[in-house]
Amino acid sequence: MSELDISKFQLQTYPCPICGGRRNKNLYSIQVFNIVKCKTCGMTFVNPRISNEKIFDVYRHKYFCRNQDGYNDYESTASLRIQTFEKWYIDIEPYCIRKGFALDIGCAAGYFIDILQDNLWKAEGIELDHQMYGLLIKKGYSISNDPLEYFNSSRQYDLITMFDVIEHLPRLQKDFAKISSLLSSRVFWRCPHQILIVCNTNCSEVAGFNSSQ
Numbered sequence: 001m002s003e004l005d006i007s008k009f010q011l012q013t014y015p016c017p018i019c020g021g022r023r024n025k026n027l028y029s030i031q032v033f034n035i036v037k038c039k040t041c042g043m044t045f046v047n048p049r050i051s052n053e054k055i056f057d058v059y060r061h062k063y064f065c066r067n068q069d070g071y072n073d074y075e076s077t078a079s080l081r082i083q084t085f086e087k088w089y090i091d092i093e094p095y096c097i098r099k100g101f102a103l104d105i106g107c108a109a110g111y112f113i114d115i116l117q118d119n120l121w122k123a124e125g126i127e128l129d130h131q132m133y134g135l136l137i138k139k140g141y142s143i144s145n146d147p148l149e150y151f152n153s154s155r156q157y158d159l160i161t162m163f164d165v166i167e168h169l170p171r172l173q174k175d176f177a178k179i180s181s182l183l184s185s186r187v188f189w190r191c192p193h194q195i196l197i198v199c200n201t202n203c204s205e206v207a208g209f210n211s212s213q
């Protein structure tokens with residue numbers, strides 16, 4: 001599939017990704033998508049939405065340059081993005097007790113990986129978009145093209161980051177369990193500062209979380 005018509009995907013109704021509740025209140029719509037609020041826990045999410053079986057196709061084909069349902073031209077804003085990532089790294093670093101292996105989930109063009117490497121991390125990434133993935137592999141980065149739920153690694157990471165990603169994860173509970181399993185247990189058991197950094201488009205600051213929370 002070289003082009004993607006998002007309107008051709010069949011939509012499927014899902015329970016709340018946090019509590020499993022099925023009672024929602026409609027808030028508003030964007031294009032064909034309804035934004036709903038769970039009446040049990042208050043989680044706001046898209047429902048119905050593209051099925052778990054098809055959702056990753058949305059991110060595989062020219063996601064960073066196809067405009068209407070992805071980015072217009074991600075790399076044209078490189079300098080601004082790098083500035084933002086540099087600021088976020090400064091925010092993150094005080095939480096880190098060791099600069100070992102880092103994993104950036106949804107690493108796009110690898111800008112944050114560059115910053116990690118400049119700061120002496122051994123950094124890897126996950127990127128679904130074929131075009132970005134190909135470019136990163138060509139440049140010698142260590143990148144997986146698998147969705148997080150299928151990602152396999154023998155490593156335990158001292159830092160896992162995902163920027164503008166959490167709102168795209170279809171199975172939040174499972175994905176967070178996976179992230180937890182990838183974080184370094186050695187760090188976890190010795191010190192409470194195991195870090196997962198989460199930032200989505202609605203938050204203005206990077207948040208650091210102890211994995212036991």
Ligand SMILES: [Zn+2]
Nearest residue numbers: 016019038041
């Ligand atoms: Zn809920």
